[in-house]
Amino acid sequence: MTDRLRETWERVKSVAQRDRRDADFEAELESHMALATADFEAQGLGRDEARRKAAQALGGRDAAREGHRDARGLPWFESVVADVRYALRRLVKAPGFALSVAAILAIGIGANTAIFSVVNAIVLRPLPFANADRLVWIAPDTDNEGQSELTYPVAIAEGMARGSTTLDGLTTYFPFYGYFDFVLSGRGDAERLAGMPVGRGFFEMLGVAPAKGRLFSREELQPNGPKAMLLTHATWQRTFGSDPTVVGQSVTVSEQPYTVIGVLPASFDFASTFMPGARVDMFVPADYELLRNAGNVFAVVGRLKPGVPLSAARAEFQSLMPRISEANAHVGTVTARLTALDRYVNARIHSSLLVLWGAVGLVLLIACANLSGLLLARTASRSKEIAVRLAIGAGRGRIVRQLLTESIVLSSIGAALGIPLAYALVRYVKARPGLSVPLLHLVEIDGMALLFTAVLAVASSVFFGLLPAARIAAGDPQRAMRSQTRGSTQGRGHAWLRSGLVVVEVALACVLLVGAGLMLRTFLRVQAVDLGFAPSQVVALRLNTRPGMDNGPRRVLVDEVTRRVAALPGVEAAGVSDALPLDRNRTWGVGAPGRTYPPGENPQAYVYITGPGYLRAMNIRLREGRDFTTADTADTDRVAVINETLAQSLYPGQTAVGRDLQNGNRTFRIIGVVSDVRQTSLENGHDHQMYFSYTQVRDAGLDLIVRTNLPAATIAPAIRRALGELDPSLSATDVRTLDTLVDRAISPRRFLVALLGGFSLIALVLACVGIYSTVAFTVGERVREFGVRMALGASSNDIRQHVLRQTLLVAGLGVAVGAVASFLVGRVMASLLYETSAADVTTFGVTALVLTGVAALAAYIPAMRASRVSPMEALRGD
Amino acid sequence: MSKLDLLQGTLDLMVLQTLHTLGPQHGYGIARRIEQISGDEVLLNQGTIYASLVRLQQRGWITSEWGTSDNNRRAKYYALAAPGGAALARETAQWHRIAGVMGRVLGTAEGDGK
Numbered sequence: 001m002t003d004r005l006r007e008t009w010e011r012v013k014s015v016a017q018r019d020r021r022d023a024d025f026e027a028e029l030e031s032h033m034a035l036a037t038a039d040f041e042a043q044g045l046g047r048d049e050a051r052r053k054a055a056q057a058l059g060g061r062d063a064a065r066e067g068h069r070d071a072r073g074l075p076w077f078e079s080v081v082a083d084v085r086y087a088l089r090r091l092v093k094a095p096g097f098a099l100s101v102a103a104i105l106a107i108g109i110g111a112n113t114a115i116f117s118v119v120n121a122i123v124l125r126p127l128p129f130a131n132a133d134r135l136v137w138i139a140p141d142t143d144n145e146g147q148s149e150l151t152y153p154v155a156i157a158e159g160m161a162r163g164s165t166t167l168d169g170l171t172t173y174f175p176f177y178g179y180f181d182f183v184l185s186g187r188g189d190a191e192r193l194a195g196m197p198v199g200r201g202f203f204e205m206l207g208v209a210p211a212k213g214r215l216f217s218r219e220e221l222q223p224n225g226p227k228a229m230l231l232t233h234a235t236w237q238r239t240f241g242s243d244p245t246v247v248g249q250s251v252t253v254s255e256q257p258y259t260v261i262g263v264l265p266a267s268f269d270f271a272s273t274f275m276p277g278a279r280v281d282m283f284v285p286a287d288y289e290l291l292r293n294a295g296n297v298f299a300v301v302g303r304l305k306p307g308v309p310l311s312a313a314r315a316e317f318q319s320l321m322p323r324i325s326e327a328n329a330h331v332g333t334v335t336a337r338l339t340a341l342d343r344y345v346n347a348r349i350h351s352s353l354l355v356l357w358g359a360v361g362l363v364l365l366i367a368c369a370n371l372s373g374l375l376l377a378r379t380a381s382r383s384k385e386i387a388v389r390l391a392i393g394a395g396r397g398r399i400v401r402q403l404l405t406e407s408i409v410l411s412s413i414g415a416a417l418g419i420p421l422a423y424a425l426v427r428y429v430k431a432r433p434g435l436s437v438p439l440l441h442l443v444e445i446d447g448m449a450l451l452f453t454a455v456l457a458v459a460s461s462v463f464f465g466l467l468p469a470a471r472i473a474a475g476d477p478q479r480a481m482r483s484q485t486r487g488s489t490q491g492r493g494h495a496w497l498r499s500g501l502v503v504v505e506v507a508l509a510c511v512l513l514v515g516a517g518l519m520l521r522t523f524l525r526v527q528a529v530d531l532g533f534a535p536s537q538v539v540a541l542r543l544n545t546r547p548g549m550d551n552g553p554r555r556v557l558v559d560e561v562t563r564r565v566a567a568l569p570g571v572e573a574a575g576v577s578d579a580l581p582l583d584r585n586r587t588w589g590v591g592a593p594g595r596t597y598p599p600g601e602n603p604q605a606y607v608y609i610t611g612p613g614y615l616r617a618m619n620i621r622l623r624e625g626r627d628f629t630t631a632d633t634a635d636t637d638r639v640a641v642i643n644e645t646l647a648q649s650l651y652p653g654q655t656a657v658g659r660d661l662q663n664g665n666r667t668f669r670i671i672g673v674v675s676d677v678r679q680t681s682l683e684n685g686h687d688h689q690m691y692f693s694y695t696q697v698r699d700a701g702l703d704l705i706v707r708t709n710l711p712a713a714t715i716a717p718a719i720r721r722a723l724g725e726l727d728p729s730l731s732a733t734d735v736r737t738l739d740t741l742v743d744r745a746i747s748p749r750r751f752l753v754a755l756l757g758g759f760s761l762i763a764l765v766l767a768c769v770g771i772y773s774t775v776a777f778t779v780g781e782r783v784r785e786f787g788v789r790m791a792l793g794a795s796s797n798d799i800r801q802h803v804l805r806q807t808l809l810v811a812g813l814g815v816a817v818g819a820v821a822s823f824l825v826g827r828v829m830a831s832l833l834y835e836t837s838a839a840d841v842t843t844f845g846v847t848a849l850v851l852t853g854v855a856a857l858a859a860y861i862p863a864m865r866a867s868r869v870s871p872m873e874a875l876r877g878d
Numbered sequence: 879m880s881k882l883d884l885l886q887g888t889l890d891l892m893v894l895q896t897l898h899t900l901g902p903q904h905g906y907g908i909a910r911r912i913e914q915i916s917g918d919e920v921l922l923n924q925g926t927i928y929a930s931l932v933r934l935q936q937r938g939w940i941t942s943e944w945g946t947s948d949n950n951r952r953a954k955y956y957a958l959a960a961p962g963g964a965a966l967a968r969e970t971a972q973w974h975r976i977a978g979v980m981g982r983v984l985g986t987a988e989g990d991g992k
Binding site for chain 2: 028036071
């Protein structure tokens, strides 16, 4: 074995020292000749005769050199190197060709590498947690998207942890942000820190170790335990200036001392994984006793025991959940749907990414078809050279290898140029502000992506290189030498193949264009959705009142804040709300008094705790009845405003205003009915929604909503000033415009449309280039034929139309094939479409028009050239 | 008459044996010796000896050094190295075994035919 190793090493060494070894062997051959000549001279031959005999005995020197090299080196490797050198020399001779091919490939491969990195980080790679493949998301079995309907009461979560034998861990967090927000004061401007309460063993189960300090202790997780908080790395850097001494210190938030026990690692991005778009600045222990009677509070994550499949846990929960429900009769029937955590995290983006991946793959395929056509045209002009090489004894395999080497060299150059392009694309995607895509922070061009690029480069070179190579090597050398001489027409086979490639290109471009078109139409439909409120010119600010303030004085204060802010110059209307559309949400049970609902079918409605002015500030249309007024106080009747869908559902066909609604054991008088508002997403309408007054129902932290014609940056300081004059303990943080909320909701679609649009544009350009080069080449080849035709009486118009007609025929065939393929692809994409049919006539029609138009455009210049052929010159040519 | 087609590695074995017999020798000398002993039946061209020499050298079985011949000419001299000696013994034994087996098999086959 070591002999083998030594021999290989020696071979590698002699390849590296090739020139020196050659010189040495040259000297040895000379010495051999000298010795042999001397021997023959000693036998009495003349000097010249002796030398001739010696050379004869030695044999061919070239053969000896070749044999020596092969015996000492790596013949296979050296011939590859020779091929690469040859290919490079040829490419240097045709820099325009080489550059355009490399550029086309760079775009195709770069885009593929970038999208692969995105797909890899979000879909393929395991979540950045310990035992990620064992983590499961446990939520009630419902398709509703309200946060309250995807969470469990404390007792149920405890019941699952106790009762399950397939899980070896279960933890919780409290996903209703706003309830555990803290105001950090005493460090410059007041700052709100969004706190996330997490259950026992949360970080331990995910395998997240603190970057500094420690995790929550058993005591801190007890009800009423010592107050402790863990900072996210970003908060530690931003708010605490990366001060390492802050760990272990006590910090006053919302006028309560909390000990900063640690800082989480930068790699842990809770929001990006569990609640894309949300903000989490710090973690606090969830107080199970505090939340025990607060209804649905916990999102639940479990961990399977090693070796236990998800199906086993599902089966167990089938029988476990009814038992837990029974033991907790007061919460009603609870169900559970278990999903692998990674599936849950990327569920929303999964199909979009696969579509993108497919699209970018199509771009590369089009690029390959394009290059195949280019190479075919180029090799056609080389067929004579190849024929000569075949004639003097080169093997066909050897020639295919040489041609493939050229392709691989080209695509390696393309890949090398594509990698920086991929970096740029990934940077661009990651830098999109407000793009709510999970795990986006993990996207990077890693070794896996580079490996993918390499595979892609080789695969595509085979893809676009094999056809021309095989084609040319299969050719009959005699025919190749004969054709291209005077008076012959070029072999039909090539023309046929090239047309075939154009059909493929057009068909692929058609699929891409239709896909992008469908997504664009969906995007426009989603953007045109009636949100039920008017987001433009609305600014929201978090209103932080002094913690521990009594309800009475707080209501008076909020009332006064609303009044004063509404009176500011430039402000049209102002109000407060503790939930905003397309932002955080929660649902409560609701019903018509006296009506009983079958178990599990109790209606739920999104809850907004607001006050006078909110509906006007949001421009939510009042259909019937009235808005809240300052006369609705803690001492008057409980009142509610509901949306049309809830009114329909509570009192079908009747007037809801003046009637009552039931929430738990509270009854509210319905005073108004308003239009539906999109809450969880732009696409989902017709939810139940109800509005209560902050004077009568406890809120979860209020946002001040201001409709103003001033920019947010101007109005925010004015509002802060007004608040400061009223009560110095008040602060307004987190300035957001409602437009940003809408933007965030639509951002994944915009991301998809922008990328798909970009890819189809590239595809269109590639198809255009492909058609142009093919037609131009064909025309060049048929110049003589056109000359004859014109000599026989065809007009230049005839020739032009002939070329255009042929091109359009090929393009039309491509469109037809593409349309069928698009129809099938559209059906796969159906889940991504919104109010758009997968067979949308407009999209298909426009695509067909665009493609034929592009084909006509691409064929126009060569067609013109064909029509200007001078018959005399064409016939004389060569 | 046509030269003998040599089995892969046979020439290597002849080179080793030649060096074992003659001691350090240059490529031309080795080639001449093989031609003489074989009665010009092997070695189509003397040049082919060098592929064998470089192969053996890279395997570590022989060493080489530029030196001066008896009649004062520069030449590259090859000499058997220790592993080469061992290999020669091994390969020779192997060769005898093969030759013996082949002889027996072919001899038997002839006998059956009669």
